[in-house]
Amino acid sequence: xxxLTLGQRSALYGLVCVTVVYSFFPIYWMIISxxxxxxxxxxxxxxxxxxxxxxxxxxxLELTDYxxxxxxxxxxxxxxxxxxxxxxxxxxxxxxxxxFRGKMAVVGVMLYAYMFPxxxxxxxxxxxxVKLGLADTRLSLMISHCTIxxxxxVWLLWGFFKQIPLDVEEAAMVDGCSRxxxxxxxxxxxxxxxxxxxxxxxxxxxxxxxxxxxVMIGTDSLKTLPAGLDTMVGMYELRWGELMAGSTLIALPxxxxxxxxxxxxxxxxxxxxxxx
Amino acid sequence: xxxxxxxxxxxSVAIALTALLILYPAYHALELSFQDxxxxxxxxxxxxxxxxxxxxxxxxxxxxxxxxxVFSGTTIALQIVLGIGFAMLLDTAIPAKPLVRGIxxxxxxxxxxxxxxxxxxxxxxxxxxxxxxxxxxxxxxxxWGESGTVAMTVVIVLSVWIWTxxxxxxxxxxxxxxxxxxxxxARVDGASAWQRFWHITMPQLRPVLTVVLLLRAIWxxxxxxxxxxxxxGGPLQATEHLPILAYRxxxxxxxxxQGAAVSAISFVILSxxxxxxxxxxxLDEKE
Numbered sequence: 001x002x003x004l005t006l007g008q009r010s011a012l013y014g015l016v017c018v019t020v021v022y023s024f025f026p027i028y029w030m031i032i033s034x035x036x037x038x039x040x041x042x043x044x045x046x047x048x049x050x051x052x053x054x055x056x057x058x059x060x061l062e063l064t065d066y067x068x069x070x071x072x073x074x075x076x077x078x079x080x081x082x083x084x085x086x087x088x089x090x091x092x093x094x095x096x097x098x099x100f101r102g103k104m105a106v107v108g109v110m111l112y113a114y115m116f117p118x119x120x121x122x123x124x125x126x127x128x129x130v131k132l133g134l135a136d137t138r139l140s141l142m143i144s145h146c147t148i149x150x151x152x153x154v155w156l157l158w159g160f161f162k163q164i165p166l167d168v169e170e171a172a173m174v175d176g177c178s179r180x181x182x183x184x185x186x187x188x189x190x191x192x193x194x195x196x197x198x199x200x201x202x203x204x205x206x207x208x209x210x211x212x213x214x215v216m217i218g219t220d221s222l223k224t225l226p227a228g229l230d231t232m233v234g235m236y237e238l239r240w241g242e243l244m245a246g247s248t249l250i251a252l253p254x255x256x257x258x259x260x261x262x263x264x265x266x267x268x269x270x271x272x273x274x275x276x
Numbered sequence: 277x278x279x280x281x282x283x284x285x286x287x288s289v290a291i292a293l294t295a296l297l298i299l300y301p302a303y304h305a306l307e308l309s310f311q312d313x314x315x316x317x318x319x320x321x322x323x324x325x326x327x328x329x330x331x332x333x334x335x336x337x338x339x340x341x342x343x344x345x346v347f348s349g350t351t352i353a354l355q356i357v358l359g360i361g362f363a364m365l366l367d368t369a370i371p372a373k374p375l376v377r378g379i380x381x382x383x384x385x386x387x388x389x390x391x392x393x394x395x396x397x398x399x400x401x402x403x404x405x406x407x408x409x410x411x412x413x414x415x416x417x418x419x420w421g422e423s424g425t426v427a428m429t430v431v432i433v434l435s436v437w438i439w440t441x442x443x444x445x446x447x448x449x450x451x452x453x454x455x456x457x458x459x460x461x462a463r464v465d466g467a468s469a470w471q472r473f474w475h476i477t478m479p480q481l482r483p484v485l486t487v488v489l490l491l492r493a494i495w496x497x498x499x500x501x502x503x504x505x506x507x508x509g510g511p512l513q514a515t516e517h518l519p520i521l522a523y524r525x526x527x528x529x530x531x532x533x534q535g536a537a538v539s540a541i542s543f544v545i546l547s548x549x550x551x552x553x554x555x556x557x558x559l560d561e562k563e
Contacts, residue, residue, distance in 0.1 A: 016370050023380050030394040042403050087290055094287035104559050113298040115550050117498030119519045120539050124305035130316040147297055208387035210501045226389040240397050247390040254385050270449050
């Protein structure tokens, strides 16, 4: 790297500051607004944090359906992650290990499905759930989320599994392992980073989804957080303190995960794990 | 090889479930578009291309298509320009690089509901922080609730804010792959920074640019949630594009068949883009 002049360096640092403020200010503003009471929210325009109060969070957790939505979100996300992991590991592994005609079509369909916008799938899926008597249930939402996470999982894991040479498990099988044991003991540990990436992004996609939740769930008590919070906008006069507290709480798990698992996030994101 | 039979049976079951989950709904969407339905529980009547004829005769459809092109074209162009800028910046020797990179990526991870709510709060016509800001310049507030153009600008800005990191990360990865010798050689030949960017960086990043352009086009053209959450397609349909039209037809006007026809048309446009993607980036089992 050649030396920068003082002027160039200050310009560079200036650009970095602008980028950071641009990306972070809305998040910062959401968080500090959530800790302000009504008086300061509607009268105090200080850009610095404070005054500090927990009133918004207390109201949100005690007087609204927020805790119910939180539980629903956790249930749906957990179910989605489990289904996705099992199915995508099985499909991706068998696609890389089996030899048959048209197997690339499977990967192709997965990639195709992965590019599908949620709304285009949500409407026909809802119609099918109505026919099956599953409409307006958390299970239907879980299944809908799998239509995004499963193609993603197969796609990412296909990339992982195809890099693991067949010799590795064949060696284990020669030594007397069954195919299943060879898979669980030898192949799976090698692809653990991939599996973890799929788990993280399945959680993320399910946790942040609004479109499917809007179409699938009508009953308030079955809604997940994003759709639930949206009904609060329509119902009352705009209670910005509580809405910002609700937003902060939705973002919190993501921010914490991002801090500790940023390596997997960056890897997954670079592989295009968040459609959108 | 041993264990193949087990593998085949697991595979078939998994594939059958996937087909049920993904291919059948896609087929069902097409099926719905050929039926006359006023709700999901009424008895369907097959009407052939009737819905398509109705939809194509509606001015709303063409307006929505136009708005969708404006929205996706503008957002894609801005995302790519900004994304390349951020990637170049993050590729230089800046302080606290991992932290800065993490912060730049953050908007992409946030749920759209949060982004929509936070920006609405910042744009609030009396106490929003942006409103306070424009008052310094003598404006009273940003009329995104009344003016169609302003509303469209706002959803474009929000979409650029959220989805630029996708472009940034793609180009950042691409930049790592450009051989350093090329820059050295250009420097020796006396090329300026701009010439190095235009004659080395950009040609080297051509494949990345193609994939980013295609994926952004595929996703931005059908973006639903951010616009719906911010403006509901308003004011006066000023931000209503095809996905919102499809949603409103289906769930607000109870014209399920017509809604499905709008979706099917988007679906065809989308498929053309995806076929381009497969054409440029054929699947390769070895790598």
